């Protein structure tokens with residue numbers, strides 16, 4: 001059965017995409033409200049914003065399925081603002097779509113515009129005019145990661161919904177289901193670790209799980225904590241601790257070589273290392289001023305990295321900043 005095979009080869013984020021609004025976890029209030037809009041037949045233009053993997057695309061597609069059923073393909077246009085080359089193409093596609101006569105059903109057509117915050121300001125202004133032009137028979141749903149990247153004029157034409165990162169329990173429940181469906185073996189701590197590292201991003205959780213499953217030598221092998229860390233590319237807490245302790249207790253040369261060695265073998269980015277330090281610093285007993293100095297220093301370095309500072313200089317600065325702060329303790 002070729003169809004079945006196709007299904008088997010799907011990425012899990014697609015295979016396990018919610019089929020209806022009831023299967024969307026977490027975003028209860030949003031879902032209640034938009035369902036009400038749909039029942040009353042009075043859908044406004046919508047803006048969904050919030051972090052990746054929180055269910056924005058899934059929610060609007062599920063809503064559209066509820067509204068249109070079999071007519072989905074005639075009534076819904078899905079566009080990706082960041083894929084398509086420029087607003088002209090978007091405009092043409094919307095024009096073609098919105099101006100074809102509806103043969104099968106009445107009511108509004110729906111345009112879903114994903115990743116709209118990737119559009120330039122000019123393009124967003126053009127989009128606002130397009131929305132106005134077709135408001136008579138078309139509703140727009142704009143999806144974005146950041147509300148502040150959406151032009152205010154465009155924003156004011158939409159009813160806004162914020163999607164929050166998903167709760168640990170929601171991710172855990174979904175991951176559990178997938179583990180059962182895929183007949184995976186995974187250590188309990190590995191599952192906990194996967195859920196924690198995905199930080200509310202369901203797409204990340206499912207992608208990492210699938211990558212780990214694919215990396216098993218034999219399908220009946222068990223997924224371990226180490227495999228999870230490897231797939232996420234996140235530093236292991238143990239390594240972070242070893243590096244921090246070396247910097248605190250040993251001289252410059254040793255500190256530098258411990259840090260470099262672990263970073264090389266585990267492929268750690270300096271930025272992840274700094275985040276890791278921040279996470280575990282709470283466990284260390286330090287004078288308040290020492291802690292403040294350390295955190296301020298690490299914060300500055302993090303900013304320096306984001307501005308494109310050299311890795312070598314910034315990593316040396318990390319050691320310097322921690323050692324400098326510790327002078328207080330003496």
Ligand SMILES: Nc1ncnc2c1ncn2[C@@H]1O[C@H](COP(=O)(O)OP(=O)(O)O)[C@@H](O)[C@H]1O
Pocket residue numbers: 012013014016017018023024025026027050051052053054055056057058059166174202203206
């Ligand atoms: N709230 C949710 N409930 C259930 N599954 C979700 C949820 N959010 C994301 N997912 C899963 O993650 C994948 C990506 O979700 P998507 O809706 O595209 O997120 P976003 O558009 O917010 O980045 C989906 O295919 C689905 O499997």
Ligand SMILES: [Mg+2]
Pocket residue numbers: 056057058114143
């Ligand atoms: Mg999306």
